[in-house]
Amino acid sequence: MGRTFFVGGNWKCNGTSEEIKKIVATLNAGQVPSQDVVEVVVSPPFVFLPLVKNELRSDFHVAAQNCWVKKGGAFTGEVSADMLVNLGIPWVILGHSERRAILGESNEFVGDKVAYALSQGLKVIACVGETLEQRESGSTMDVVAAQTKAIAERVKDWSNVVVAYEPVWAIGTGKVASPAQAQEVHAELRKWLQANVSAEVAASTRIIYGGSVSGANCKELAGQPDVDGFLVGGASLKPEFIDIIKAAE
Numbered sequence: 001m002g003r004t005f006f007v008g009g010n011w012k013c014n015g016t017s018e019e020i021k022k023i024v025a026t027l028n029a030g031q032v033p034s035q036d037v038v039e040v041v042v043s044p045p046f047v048f049l050p051l052v053k054n055e056l057r058s059d060f061h062v063a064a065q066n067c068w069v070k071k072g073g074a075f076t077g078e079v080s081a082d083m084l085v086n087l088g089i090p091w092v093i094l095g096h097s098e099r100r101a102i103l104g105e106s107n108e109f110v111g112d113k114v115a116y117a118l119s120q121g122l123k124v125i126a127c128v129g130e131t132l133e134q135r136e137s138g139s140t141m142d143v144v145a146a147q148t149k150a151i152a153e154r155v156k157d158w159s160n161v162v163v164a165y166e167p168v169w170a171i172g173t174g175k176v177a178s179p180a181q182a183q184e185v186h187a188e189l190r191k192w193l194q195a196n197v198s199a200e201v202a203a204s205t206r207i208i209y210g211g212s213v214s215g216a217n218c219k220e221l222a223g224q225p226d227v228d229g230f231l232v233g234g235a236s237l238k239p240e241f242i243d244i245i246k247a248a249e
């Protein structure tokens, strides 16, 4: 089965309710390919999830940007996977590099979160990626493989997982990975899945790219055989996001 192109918009910690409503109105008016060609998921901050879910067109879906590692309870400030399910939120982004770097989330912790979220019925966008220092020292694939391994050790069924390769040096910097750089890591990741999980999972799991994706560079990136879509930050807050969705065509 072919891999349906996937475009995620990660709005990070941005927006007022007025701004969020405007973004949703722009998305709702956008002319984009049908759902069998591209799956679109946008991820507002937690507090805006109900608003976006209620106002967003029905062929686009919503994702939370994080969730707690196990069932809720005495964990001040956290939001559990169960609560997202209860609200009808289908997706969650886990292991984003900002959470790994700033909030100290380890590979194991991210793996535990992915496993728990899946067990509750959420679909997961699991992020991996190396820092500039790691790339320059030649350890890109070791880093990305270790991050993926922590997930693979805890997850059997990959049908609800999308892997987002986001090189840290490309996030929010305007310094996008070249199509060749993205393709190289995506192909390696797929090989890793084939060797360590299964040929079926390697062939069917979508591996999307994130890091300074824009209307100007998306088409060429989308042309790479192992690039199955994008996780977009800054440009997902702008009308340009519609052009990025159209890169699926």
Ligand code: G3P
Pocket (backbone or CB within 6 Å): 010, 096, 166, 170, 171, 172, 173, 174, 210, 211, 212, 213, 231, 232, 233, 234, 235
């Ligand atoms: O999750 C998306 C992301 O980290 C990329 O951000 O602003 O470089 O597109 P940006």
